[in-house]
Amino acid sequence: MDASDLKGLYGEAIKKMQTAIDHVRHELAGVRTGRASVTILDSVHVEAYGSRMPLNQLAGLSVPEPTLIVAQPFDPSQLGAIEKAIRASDLGLNPANDGKVVRIPIPALTEERRKELSRHVHKLSEEGRNSVRQVRRDANERLKKLLKDHKISEDDERKGLDEVQKLTDNHIKQIDELQKKKDGELLGK
Numbered sequence: 163m164d165a166s167d168l169k170g171l172y173g174e175a176i177k178k179m180q181t182a183i184d185h186v187r188h189e190l191a192g193v194r195t196g197r198a199s200v201t202i203l204d205s206v207h208v209e210a211y212g213s214r215m216p217l218n219q220l221a222g223l224s225v226p227e228p229t230l231i232v233a234q235p236f237d238p239s240q241l242g243a244i245e246k247a248i249r250a251s252d253l254g255l256n257p258a259n260d261g262k263v264v265r266i267p268i269p270a271l272t273e274e275r276r277k278e279l280s281r282h283v284h285k286l287s288e289e290g291r292n293s294v295r296q297v298r299r300d301a302n303e304r305l306k307k308l309l310k311d312h313k314i315s316e317d318d319e320r321k322g323l324d325e326v327q328k329l330t331d332n333h334i335k336q337i338d339e340l341q342k343k344k345d346g347e348l349l350g351k
Contacts, residue, residue: 186290208247287341
């Protein structure tokens, strides 16, 4: 085995770790803070045209002011279904329609709800860190197997384990920063 194979192993590990970070970033975007963001509606699915469809495929979503989201249906006949789906979601939102658009005011978060959401953010972050650690575990096992099969030297294995650990530390640090930023938004720190 030569250095290019080790580079391939590192490349694969980096790609999988980056995927874990992207997943955490996406999940955290869906956690609502006191500020309106269309990503909090990503989980809302509307019963339309005989199937369940994501809200963003049935309406244009915009944030005209910090505490309001507006859903402009592409098909006005879906207005009621969109309003019903948002109300039925577990987001605690109370939409209202004026015959043309659905206005979704974002209520201020209570201190208790902020702490609850903060715990959720910590849970999502920990899941991301566990994913990164799993990638590290897989890469380390592959390095040990390569050593056992006499495809790399003990020095290469040691360097490889150090490199994989550096990658892991770097990616976990990125997840920690995402968590800290989201906590800051939630708890106003």
